[in-house]
Amino acid sequence: MPKKPLVNSHSRPTTIFLTGLMFIFLAFMILGQFQKSPKMMAAGGAYLIFLTVLTYLIYRTGRVSRYRSIFFSVYAIGFALNFIPALLETRGHIALTTQDISKLDTPLCHLTIPMLILPGIVYGLLIFPTKLFANMGFFPMLFLWLGATLSLGKGWCSWGCFYGGFDEFFSKLLPKRMLSSKKFNYSWRWFPFALLGVVVIWAFLALEPVYCGWLCPFKAVTEFIKPVNWLIWVQTGIFISLFLGFVVGLPLLMKRRTQCGLFCPFGAFQSFAGLINPHRVRVDKEKCNQCGACTDQCPTFSITKETLAKNRVSISCTRCGRCMEVCPREAIQYSLLGVPLRKGSEGSSGGRRFLKEVFRPDTLFIFGALLFGSIISSGMVAQSMLRIVHLFQTGSFLLR
Amino acid sequence: MSRLKNILTKAKVKLMYLVAVLLIVLIPLLFFGFGSGLTEKLGKKIPIKEGTFDSKTGSLKLTKPSR
Numbered sequence: 054m055p056k057k058p059l060v061n062s063h064s065r066p067t068t069i070f071l072t073g074l075m076f077i078f079l080a081f082m083i084l085g086q087f088q089k090s091p092k093m094m095a096a097g098g099a100y101l102i103f104l105t106v107l108t109y110l111i112y113r114t115g116r117v118s119r120y121r122s123i124f125f126s127v128y129a130i131g132f133a134l135n136f137i138p139a140l141l142e143t144r145g146h147i148a149l150t151t152q153d154i155s156k157l158d159t160p161l162c163h164l165t166i167p168m169l170i171l172p173g174i175v176y177g178l179l180i181f182p183t184k185l186f187a188n189m190g191f192f193p194m195l196f197l198w199l200g201a202t203l204s205l206g207k208g209w210c211s212w213g214c215f216y217g218g219f220d221e222f223f224s225k226l227l228p229k230r231m232l233s234s235k236k237f238n239y240s241w242r243w244f245p246f247a248l249l250g251v252v253v254i255w256a257f258l259a260l261e262p263v264y265c266g267w268l269c270p271f272k273a274v275t276e277f278i279k280p281v282n283w284l285i286w287v288q289t290g291i292f293i294s295l296f297l298g299f300v301v302g303l304p305l306l307m308k309r310r311t312q313c314g315l316f317c318p319f320g321a322f323q324s325f326a327g328l329i330n331p332h333r334v335r336v337d338k339e340k341c342n343q344c345g346a347c348t349d350q351c352p353t354f355s356i357t358k359e360t361l362a363k364n365r366v367s368i369s370c371t372r373c374g375r376c377m378e379v380c381p382r383e384a385i386q387y388s389l390l391g392v393p394l395r396k397g398s399e400g401s402s403g404g405r406r407f408l409k410e411v412f413r414p415d416t417l418f419i420f421g422a423l424l425f426g427s428i429i430s431s432g433m434v435a436q437s438m439l440r441i442v443h444l445f446q447t448g449s450f451l452l453r
Numbered sequence: 454m455s456r457l458k459n460i461l462t463k464a465k466v467k468l469m470y471l472v473a474v475l476l477i478v479l480i481p482l483l484f485f486g487f488g489s490g491l492t493e494k495l496g497k498k499i500p501i502k503e504g505t506f507d508s509k510t511g512s513l514k515l516t517k518p519s520r
Contacts, residue, residue: 178513185501192493196483196496197483204483261513278511332473
């Protein structure tokens with residue numbers, strides 16, 4: 054018996070149209086920025102082909118999570134392979150010194166944004182050591198986050214965040230789950246919200262971005278403060294342990310994104326901020342029989358028995374699409390706020406079906422999310438490709 | 454009454470689709486905005502200053518001359 058198409062799959066003509074449209078958008082955006090460098094143009098071209106193939110596969114098969122996962126992992130690896138060598142080229146070292154801090158020589162990370170708001174409003178002061186208008190300074194990052202929040206909402210965590218791909222990557226490495234989540238207490242999914250409250254208040258009182266100093270595991274793949282006293286050694290031990298635990302170990306064993314689902318306070322912040330975006334994931338109560346397949350597979354613990362009983366997903370849902378792949382009854386769909394859920398297939402007549410498929414909520418969300426993620430990742434991934442070639446040619450990752 | 458409700462529902466659905474399409478168009482515009490100096494223009498209107506950090510301890514000093 055032929056396999057039933059998935060809820061997000063599209064007919065071949067629609068897929069070809071959407072893939073072509075994505076190719077045009079991306080060619081314009083990616084190749085346009087690399088005009089001055091033939092090498093970057095070639096690397097960008099290779100990445101463009103990769104993205105075009107992924108777009109086709111996502112739309113044609115409807116396996117959004119599977120192919121998004123490949124994109125997201127490549128993005129994270131490209132980020133790590135580029136960020137540290139770029140720091141070495143510009144600053145000469147990775148570990149931050151007090152001189153670097155006083156020169157405001159630190160790229161801003163979006164994870165700090167919730168901690169900057171209160172001191173910014175009350176004191177009119179930026180408590181993170183970065184420049185206001187530098188390339189990866191405060192305002193570019195702030196506007197990037199605002200744009201992402203408007204266009205992706207909470208989908209940022211599965212399509213745009215350059216850290217999310219790390220635990221995604223590790224969660225896909227082993228074929229089987231080594232640590233069952235049957236006895237897992239789903240109340241832990243509220244921990245990021247509690248941590249968000251703590252770090253926001255703590256940062257305001259201490260006037261420093263405390264999450265970065267004490268807890269951020271991603272210092273392991275970016276930069277960290279040079280350990281010069283016992284306190285910084287303790288902080289170093291904490292971030293390495295958190296990285297090994299939440300980003301590597303638990304995702305490997307549980308096949309879930311534990312850092313994003315159980316720890317990241319920015320993810321919790323984005324759960325609220327992302328509500329301004331109209332895209333949602335909804336459960337059709339007429340189709341859902343509460344089988345729990347989605348609960349078992351949701352990477353960020355965003356569907357529980359309780360939410361399913363109310364025909365909802367949790368506010369922390371990152372729009373990754375995994376639940377839609379595993380639901381045997383097509384009961385979970387991407388949807389738009391205030392728009393009724395799709396009830397059946399689009400019918401078989403050509404033009405009408407094409408239009409209906411193009412203007413489906415899942416089509417529009419995936420297009421925007423993949424477009425955003427592709428543009429933001431293109432520079433990092435293309436540059437990292439050049440670095441890998443350079444490594445084979447000269448033995449060094451550094452281009453300068 | 455039910456006819457009016459029906460028209461309003463249909464209008465709402467169409468509006469949401471329009472918003473979703475506009476959000477896609479916003480994405481390239483956002484990235485173009487970075488290269489056009491729009492960030493500086495908008496940023497200068499937001500009253501926030503860079504912090505001054507001690508070069509010996511790396512901690513924030515609360516007094517800061519205006520930018």
